[in-house]
Amino acid sequence: MAVKFALIKKCSATAARSGLLETGHNVIETPAFMPVGTQGTVKGLTVDELEQLGAGLILGNCYHLFLRPGVEIIARHGGLHSFMNWKGSILTDSGGFQVFSLGGLRKVEDEGVEFTSYIDGSRHYLTPERAVRLQNMLGSDIAMVLDQCSPYPAEYEQVSKAVERTTRWAERSKHAHLREEQALFAIVQGGVFKDLRRASAASLVEIGFGGYAIGGLSVGEPKDLMYETLSWTVDELPPDQVRYLMGVGSPDALLEGVRWGIDIFDCVLPTRIARNGRVMTDKGYLQIRNSVYATDLSPLDENCDCPVCRNYSRAYIRHLLNAKEILGLRLTTYHNLYYLNRLMREIRKALSENRFDRYYREEGPKLKYLYGGAD
């Protein structure tokens, strides 16, 4: 097996569970949040810092790396791990989401998708087979199938067709996937339609994959509808395999995702808002550029033991961001990823001590109150 997943603990009151995900590179305790390293780096940080803050698995993006610098040169380095000097594990997204969301889309047909590069306008053709081959070359621990992601809102007919195509593409992906040390995960689609989600999950499980992602959520639908959809979908997935909720990273949604049985998550949210001065704390989001922090000698988060909170004041970090100093966003990025990693550690601890349900009932409403607003 390319990756091994072992369930450790199941919550008796909810669908939450903890586990160990083992790749050729390391073992990741789940539930876990994956920092996003789209272009061969998590924006602003070194791999040493990622390791230091506790990340074991990061996300790379095949679409972006294919367009720049090209997969060939990464393969000549021995793969993405050695290109970026990362000792942990890597999951690569296929690029399906980007092809359908970044514009420049020319044509979608059963064979594949034609799109133009957002960098230089050049034309490219991506098929399920090619997406797998490119990820084989990148040498990630986990590859994702090419899928067709529907927007929200979308008509039932449209979403239904995207689900069928996603299933056909998943089957072709599986046949094309040759690299034994790499796992291939499928992606469940179906918008917010219960029967489509169930059908998508069931047909992918029938084909059989190393793990299952839930895509096409957190694309604009209300959060309650996202959680409902999640609950329908998870029901259809094999309990002993990894479940990955794509594009979710706010503290409240992470807790809800865990509650519905999700094991891994990724999202640009913590790093993107950090570059804009927005940080996560035990009292909610804090926009550090606000003038009220100009003379604030306290750390970003009083309860945080990360090196940023131990060594720097809000006034200093605000000054750095105002002066457009790079160190400012390095510090906020580090803190936000540390914050989410600490949250996931707390969740795992609650699971291991058989008190997740209480943690969820007490922390859930609090996190929803603090973080449930505009992301």
Add this chain to the structure above:
Amino acid sequence: MAVKFALIKKCSATAARSGLLETGHNVIETPAFMPVGTQGTVKGLTVDELEQLGAGLILGNCYHLFLRPGVEIIARHGGLHSFMNWKGSILTDSGGFQVFSLGGLRKVEDEGVEFTSYIDGSRHYLTPERAVRLQNMLGSDIAMVLDQCSPYPAEYEQVSKAVERTTRWAERSKHAHLREEQALFAIVQGGVFKDLRRASAASLVEIGFGGYAIGGLSVGEPKDLMYETLSWTVDELPPDQVRYLMGVGSPDALLEGVRWGIDIFDCVLPTRIARNGRVMTDKGYLQIRNSVYATDLSPLDENCDCPVCRNYSRAYIRHLLNAKEILGLRLTTYHNLYYLNRLMREIRKALSENRFDRYYREEGPKLKYLYGGAD
């Protein structure tokens, strides 16, 4: 004494010397290069990285910190060291150079200078006394007097008047300087005129300061003229006190500066060019964004043992810079500062082994050839 300087070794053939500069924070081996941390951070790096690459003394800028975030809030942190969490030593520039070079200058008179902020257009008045008081509040280990820097080229009469004012201001600065644990350095001016440089140095030495800087060089004059001016000026300075050449940081000029008896240097060059993709190597400058490096698996500099060169390829760093990833300029900045620190270490070693003259004669022409061109 606020800082202690002890000469260790003098070159028998040139004016070069090595020494130890002791502040309340640490001991710096000289000759040394100071990374520039204008706004309370060396652009792109953390203080841990500065320590790791061997920096013991960095430069802060009173003018910039006065305008943003203001000296008051830094004082409330206990000074610039704790504001930025730097355990080493800090030299603060008075802001004279910035007032005279950044525009927004309204009026220069004997009392002081009126200028407008480049940030918000607000009006400010800086006097020698105020520059000292602000640096007292910043708590730097070494403060600089407010001086009047002449441009190049400039008329003799103009430069002569600036020298006289610089001397009067230096005297007032000394009277205003009350903080015992902080040294106050004077700044020799005089353009490229031999008698003005000598007169400036002599009158400042007569007043008596903790160290002497040479300002108003590297402002556009030919390098040979800079070195000639340096030789005249150094002659007038007390041999047992620190000499600081301001604004010089190319490898060839550092070696020449040492040859003429300079102990410390600062310059934005290594960090500024790094952000633009230009790195220092044993084969000269290298513009890493050039397409020729797109498939180059070798490190920035084959002979360098810094973590950047040990862990990353030119192709990877080029990709990061092209993709506008922050990590790219972090890596090039680190490498350039490491490179200069290694150069200074080699120079100190040559001095300690009584072979600086040979080092200078062999490395000098090589560095001039490699780095003597456009900075």
